[in-house]
Amino acid sequence: MARKIGSRYTANQILGRGSAGTVWLGEGPDGPVAIKLLREDLACDQELVGRFVQERTALLGLEHPNIVTVRDLVVDGNDLALVMDLVRGTDLRTRLERERRLAPEAAVAIVADVADALAAAHAAGVVHRDVKPENVLLDMQGPLGPGGAHPALLTDFGVAKLIDSPRRTRATKIIGTPDYLAPEIVEGLPPRAAVDIYALATVLYELLAGFTPFGGGHPGAVLRRHVTETVVPLPGIPEELWQLLVQCLAKAPASRLRASELAARLREQLPMLAGMPPLDVDEPDLSEEAAEESVPSAPQDEPVRRRGAVSLVPGAKPDSNRDTHTSMRVPGPDELAGGAHGTARVPRAPGTPRPGSARHKAAVRRRRVTLGVAGVVVAAVVAVGAWLASSGGDEDRPAPATHSTSAP
Numbered sequence: 331m332a333r334k335i336g337s338r339y340t341a342n343q344i345l346g347r348g349s350a351g352t353v354w355l356g357e358g359p360d361g362p363v364a365i366k367l368l369r370e371d372l373a374c375d376q377e378l379v380g381r382f383v384q385e386r387t388a389l390l391g392l393e394h395p396n397i398v399t400v401r402d403l404v405v406d407g408n409d410l411a412l413v414m415d416l417v418r419g420t421d422l423r424t425r426l427e428r429e430r431r432l433a434p435e436a437a438v439a440i441v442a443d444v445a446d447a448l449a450a451a452h453a454a455g456v457v458h459r460d461v462k463p464e465n466v467l468l469d470m471q472g473p474l475g476p477g478g479a480h481p482a483l484l485t486d487f488g489v490a491k492l493i494d495s496p497r498r499t500r501a502t503k504i505i506g507t508p509d510y511l512a513p514e515i516v517e518g519l520p521p522r523a524a525v526d527i528y529a530l531a532t533v534l535y536e537l538l539a540g541f542t543p544f545g546g547g548h549p550g551a552v553l554r555r556h557v558t559e560t561v562v563p564l565p566g567i568p569e570e571l572w573q574l575l576v577q578c579l580a581k582a583p584a585s586r587l588r589a590s591e592l593a594a595r596l597r598e599q600l601p602m603l604a605g606m607p608p609l610d611v612d613e614p615d616l617s618e619e620a621a622e623e624s625v626p627s628a629p630q631d632e633p634v635r636r637r638g639a640v641s642l643v644p645g646a647k648p649d650s651n652r653d654t655h656t657s658m659r660v661p662g663p664d665e666l667a668g669g670a671h672g673t674a675r676v677p678r679a680p681g682t683p684r685p686g687s688a689r690h691k692a693a694v695r696r697r698r699v700t701l702g703v704a705g706v707v708v709a710a711v712v713a714v715g716a717w718l719a720s721s722g723g724d725e726d727r728p729a730p731a732t733h734s735t736s737a738p
């Protein structure tokens with residue numbers, strides 16, 4: 331099972347898989363490492379290998395306690411690998427799937443760590459471009475912070491940029507994960523630091539709510555919502571925290587906070603969030619129309635998925651079962667203008683069942699029975715009224731129509 335990577339590293343055991351490759355637990359001259367071995371078709375791409383080498387200095391230069399440091403880049407035959415610090419723990423997606431929603435204190439502490447990581451990267455001129463829970467690792471061996479949160483480290487720096495070569499994506503294509511894409515990317519502008527802030531605010535919303543503000547349904551619909559819809563408030567969220575989220579989810583990149591300011595403002599709020607339970611927000615209604623809605627020219631062969639995503643690179647099949655990236659055409663202005671009705675998901679009131687669920691079907695059946703009984707009562711009242719009117723002898727008044735409303 332073990333395999334040599336270059337002359338200095340051995341990959342021993344698979345830790346996980348993503349759309350760009352497989353991450354291995356490995357051994358290097360200085361001890362254990364994580365080795366991200368890029369997919370063979372990427373490794374065979376000469377242009378990508380060139381960029382890989384070009385990006386070397388920027389990638390290797392990023393050192394910060396909240397960044398998973400890239401120690402080495404290996405180009406060896408058909409192998410293209412990033413050698414990283416090994417983080418013993420889990421990723422934030424796994425934690426979120428397990429807990430569904432995080433207590434605000436823990437969520438804010440984790441996001442503040444990631445904001446610190448972004449502040450360091452942005453200061454070095456590096457934009458991450460793919461901030462999402464999958465790329466935040468929680469170091470279970472690190473000290474416990476506010477809300478019992480372990481230190482959070484941002485990983486996968488530069489990978490989106492490496493793969494986003496002009497030939498692979500062309501000027502009109504978008505690379506990224508639909509739920510976290512800033513509106514200016516959807517509109518075809520070059521990604522600057524503010525796209526990371528938007529993505530991180532989306533992650534914070536997701537940690538608090540259990541769902542992203544504009545996700546759900548076809549990737550085309552998700553992209554359009556980023557541009558046209560406003561974020562729906564979360565019930566019970568402290569006002570100051572909400573204002574921070576709204577500011578960082580602003581459509582105009584210049585209105586968003588910078589990473590260092592975001593980290594500081596989040597940390598200021600930690601004391602007042604101490605002990606607060608997770609927000610009581612239920613999964614939002616996602617009508618079938620919204621789920622089926624699509625930007626008209628989006629690729630027809632892409633299936634509609636709960637978390638809109640296709641592979642990072644056209645033709646690639648991620649071997650992880652998580653949906654991650656999309657690569658699709660930048661929608662035109664007409665498509666972005668969208669229909670008359672918004673599709674942003676409104677959080678359901680706590681206790682309201684999700685459409686299609688067993689609870690929802692039972693509620694529909696109960697409503698039908700209630701309506702049926704009500705229909706019979708209405709019919710009886712109308713009939714009695716008609717009888718009274720006709721027997722009342724008022725000759726000038728037309729006899730009331732006697733129709734009954736029956737339940738469906």
Ligand SMILES: Nc1ncnc2c1ncn2[C@@H]1O[C@H](COP(=O)(O)OP(=O)(O)OP(=O)(O)O)[C@@H](O)[C@H]1O
Nearest residue numbers: 346347348349350353364414415416417421464654
């Ligand atoms: N430095 C690391 N130390 C320990 N585990 C890691 C490290 N980097 C990645 N992993 C684990 O390897 C798995 C795959 O990571 P990878 O970055 O390839 O995929 P991803 O981010 O989930 O998806 P994608 O590449 O499609 O964005 C993840 O589950 C992650 O927890």
